[in-house]
Amino acid sequence: xxxxxxxxxxxxxxxxxxxxxxxxxxxxxxxxxxxxxxxxxxxxxxxxxxxxxxxxxxxxxxxxxxxxxxxxxxxxxxxxxxxxxxxxxxxxxxxxxxxxxxxxxxxxxxxxxxxxxxxxxxxxxxxxxxxxxxxxxxxxxxxxxxxxxxxxxxxxxxxxxxxxxxxxxxxxxxxxxxxxxxxxxxxxxxx
Amino acid sequence: xxxxxxxxxxxxxxxxxxxxxxxxxxxxxxxxxxxxxxxxxxxxxxxxxxxxxxxxxxxxxxxxxxxxxxxxxxxxxxxxxxxxxxxxxxxxxxxxxxxxxxxxxxxxxxxxxxxxxxxxxxxxxxxxxxxxxxxxxxxxxxxxxxxxxxxxxxxxxxxxxxxxxxxxxxxxxxxxxxxxxxxxxxxxxxxxxxxxxxx
Numbered sequence: 001x002x003x004x005x006x007x008x009x010x011x012x013x014x015x016x017x018x019x020x021x022x023x024x025x026x027x028x029x030x031x032x033x034x035x036x037x038x039x040x041x042x043x044x045x046x047x048x049x050x051x052x053x054x055x056x057x058x059x060x061x062x063x064x065x066x067x068x069x070x071x072x073x074x075x076x077x078x079x080x081x082x083x084x085x086x087x088x089x090x091x092x093x094x095x096x097x098x099x100x101x102x103x104x105x106x107x108x109x110x111x112x113x114x115x116x117x118x119x120x121x122x123x124x125x126x127x128x129x130x131x132x133x134x135x136x137x138x139x140x141x142x143x144x145x146x147x148x149x150x151x152x153x154x155x156x157x158x159x160x161x162x163x164x165x166x167x168x169x170x171x172x173x174x175x176x177x178x179x180x181x182x183x184x185x186x187x188x189x190x191x
Numbered sequence: 192x193x194x195x196x197x198x199x200x201x202x203x204x205x206x207x208x209x210x211x212x213x214x215x216x217x218x219x220x221x222x223x224x225x226x227x228x229x230x231x232x233x234x235x236x237x238x239x240x241x242x243x244x245x246x247x248x249x250x251x252x253x254x255x256x257x258x259x260x261x262x263x264x265x266x267x268x269x270x271x272x273x274x275x276x277x278x279x280x281x282x283x284x285x286x287x288x289x290x291x292x293x294x295x296x297x298x299x300x301x302x303x304x305x306x307x308x309x310x311x312x313x314x315x316x317x318x319x320x321x322x323x324x325x326x327x328x329x330x331x332x333x334x335x336x337x338x339x340x341x342x343x344x345x346x347x348x349x350x351x352x353x354x355x356x357x358x359x360x361x362x363x364x365x366x367x368x369x370x371x372x373x374x375x376x377x378x379x380x381x382x383x384x385x386x387x388x389x390x
Contacts, residue, residue, distance in 0.1 A: 014379030015372075017329065021336030022371050025344055054368065070333055073305040074196060074297045077337070084297025089219050089289045091266075142223065144282055149273045171364045178369055 015055055019063035020070070023047030027079035039092040039140065041157060042079040046164040048099035049106045049128035053121055053172040056183045057107030064103045068096065094139020098132035105131045110183060116176050122169040129161050196301045203245035203299045208308040215296050222289045228277070231284035238292045245299050255294055259287055306330055336378070343370050 026044045052060035067077060068088075076083035078096075087096055106128030113120040137154050141147035176182060198204075203211075218234070225231050242252050263283045270279035306327050313323035347367045348357070356362035 009379075010383035011376065011379035014377075014382055015375045017332045018336045018340070018371060018375035018378060020333050021340050022368075024333075024337050025340045028341070028344070050368075054372075066329060066333060070330060073309070073330070074300060074302045075330075075334070084293060085215065086290045086293035086297065089293045091286060143285065144270060144274065145278065146274055149270075152273070153269070167360050167364070171361055171368065174361065174365045175368050175372075178365070179372060182372060 012059055016059050016062045016066060019051045019055055019060070020067040023051060023064065023067050024070075024077040027077060027081075039095060039136070039154075039157075040080065041160050043164070044079045045095065045099065045102075045129075045132060045161070046168050048103040048132075049125050049165075050168050050172060052103035052106030052108075052128055053110050053116075053124050053168065054175055054182060055107065056111050057104050060103040060107040061100060064099050068100070091140050091143050092136070095132050095136030097139070098135030101135060102128040102131045110172075115180070116173070116183065118169060118173045121172045121176075122165075125165045125168045125172070128168075129165050133157075197245075197247055197251055197298045198301075199246060199299065201245045201299070203241055203295070208300055208304055209312075211296055211300060215292055218292050219289050222285045225285075226281060228280050228284060231281060231288060235284055235288040235291070238288055238295065241292070241295050245295065247295075247298055251298065255291070255298075259290055262290075263287055302330070303327075332378070336374070339374060340371060343367065343374065 023044060026047045027042070048060070048064045051063050054060070055063065071077050071083050072085055072088060074084045078087055087093065106124040109124035109127055110116045110120060116124075133154060137150050138147065140154065141150035144150055144153075218238070221234065222231065225234065263286065266286060267279050267283045270282050274282075310323040310326050313321055313326065317323065344367055347363055347370065350366070351357050351359070351362045354362070
């Protein structure tokens with residue numbers, strides 16, 4: 001067989017597509033509006049971090065971009081069946097844009113490790129979640145006109161995100177152990 | 192395909208996708224620039240007029256209105272407490288206007304119309320090796336994957352329940368992810384076999 005040298009091999013495309021769908025399926029669990037900032041608490045924001053931690057920076061980020069593109073086109077793939085352009089313009093817009101960077105950051109950190117173990121994954125997921133705040137809070141601040149208030153309101157996400165962070169790191173570690181080489185190349189069978 | 196679209200033949204429905212997006216973008220910027228409640232209220236009135244023009248059935252806009260109102264009440268209460276009533280009103284009006292307008296775009300624009308618009312806009316990129324027609328393919332593939340993964344999620348959840356492990360996050364997430372990755376491999380092989388990524 002000739003070497004697969006296409007710019008986007010089918011396996012990469014498939015992983016990107018399937019992980020975009022994976023993040024969408026995480027949205028089956030509806031969001032919880034707490035704290036009155038108009039940004040729901042969701043499980044879905046663990047998806048981009050997981051995508052980066054499992055697929056690596058390039059494919060992880062691509063899957064988040066693909067998902068968000070479909071959402072923007074009007075497909076109700078965000079948690080609670082939200083879709084269209086409203087989620088990007090609304091107060092949670094910054095957090096959603098932050099997903100792209102979250103997958104990138106988590107992926108870049110995981111890729112640095114030879115064999116991603118729990119410590120590296122914990123670092124990557126923590127960085128991934130913090131990145132969401134980095135974009136989300138200033139965006140929310142632009143809405144409220146008060147960065148401090150936006151930061152205070154975003155505190156309600158911390159307990160949930162801390163729990164999600166721990167879960168994502170553990171899950172990614174187990175998946176990497178079960179399917180070694182997931183990060184660098186697709187599991188090539190029969191070779 | 193599932194979507195929030197409401198079919199219709201009004202001016203708002205028939206307006207080109209690009210024009211609607213431009214109006215929406217201009218509106219979103221204006222909303223952020225305006226700092227006085229009366230002006231924002233007027234702008235909200237314009238958006239409401241858009242809903243009337245598009246003849247969105249009451250059942251649909253009532254559902255939107257209920258969700259928005261609930262959000263607005265929460266946001267108003269907290270912002271009032273943090274920043275005062277005047278600022279809270281401005282923030283709420285910004286929120287309502289921007290969200291209602293974006294929602295109107297989604298209600299009046301079917302997904303395939305957006306897809307073909309994106310394909311059209313991407314066609315100048317053809318000389319850089321981008322294939323615009325693959326946008327539709329990507330949308331279809333992803334929606335199929337969503338259906339497949341929802342089925343897998345249900346099976347995995349039932350399996351975890353059968354083992355009495357329905358409360359464990361890893362007992363659900365790990366098998367779900369492993370099967371997700373396996374599904375991706377199968378899809379990749381199918382795509383390669385059909386030469387989907389060949390030029």
